[in-house]
Amino acid sequence: MNGKIYVAGGFTRNVHMGALDVAFEYDPASDTWRTLTPMKSPRGSVGVAALNGKIYAIGGRGVDTVTVSTHEVYDPATNKWSDRAPLPKARDHLAVIAVDGRIHAIGGRFNATVDNTGMHDVYDPTTNSWKSAAPMPTPRSAMAVTLYRGLILLAGGECNKRKTFIENEGYDIKADRWVSLAPMATGRHGFRAVTLGDLAYFAGGAAGCGGGEVSDTLLTFSLP
Incomplete structure (x- = not known):
């Protein structure tokens, strides 16, 4: 900023x-x-x-x-x-992103990783209030989030039966619905994402639950 x-x-x-x-x-x-x-x-x-x-x-x-x-x-x-x-x-461990004058708070966990949620709350600063939006299909926490071509992308997360998530799901803001997109080759969590031009970049993270198997890889995602 x-x-x-x-x-x-x-x-x-x-x-x-x-x-x-x-x-x-x-x-x-x-x-x-x-x-x-x-x-x-x-x-x-x-x-x-x-x-x-x-x-x-x-x-x-x-x-x-x-x-x-x-x-x-x-x-x-x-x-x-x-x-x-x-x-x-x-x-x-929730994903938070600002889009079109509002803040989306998606996923996270209530306590341990077994308490993951797909909750999706939207904050309006003009009224200082929250409202619910379509929940994320795959409940998870510690995901990477970025805005890409009108979609809020949520990739990875922890933890699914002691394995990190490979899921990549996009929230269509205008339609208030989610779409499943190409998953990552291997799961990871605790990483970050950014969009530059026609690509979404996903950097670092850990392949193991709880921080093990730290990665230095940089992934890119694109739509046709």
Whole structure:
């Protein structure tokens, strides 16, 4: 956002221990980091999205290792965090993305990986309210998300019978429906995605549940 990268929250050790309230801003032009006002609530595995010049930090897991529905927004103009309407149900490892003036919070887990959900909640900042949208067909957590040709792509995740997911599903925003797309060759979780031009890129991740078998591969996905 505004040519900078924002980071919020995190853990200091496994598993889900030492939740942090920290926030940082990275400026690629000067290759420098700046410490921002910390979040009001320490959280790791939090979903973060940028919308209308502000940073939204949604859900996550607190210092007691319990998932939360906390929702805060950061305003760079004031360097302050404010509370917003909480998630309808607490969860972490969810995918969060801003599209067309709203924020989509998809999937995640209520507690352990066996508690994955396909919940799909949409936040409207103009009314400070949430509404439900079509749920993700394959409940999972720690997926990669990106907007590609009008579809919100959700790839990978953990964990399916002790294996990471290979699924790649796309949400059609206008039709409020999901489509199944070409799966990844091997499953992974805890990775990130970005769209550049006609390709969606998926980088890194872990092939094993819980962080094992860390990968350095870069995958691309495209539609005809």
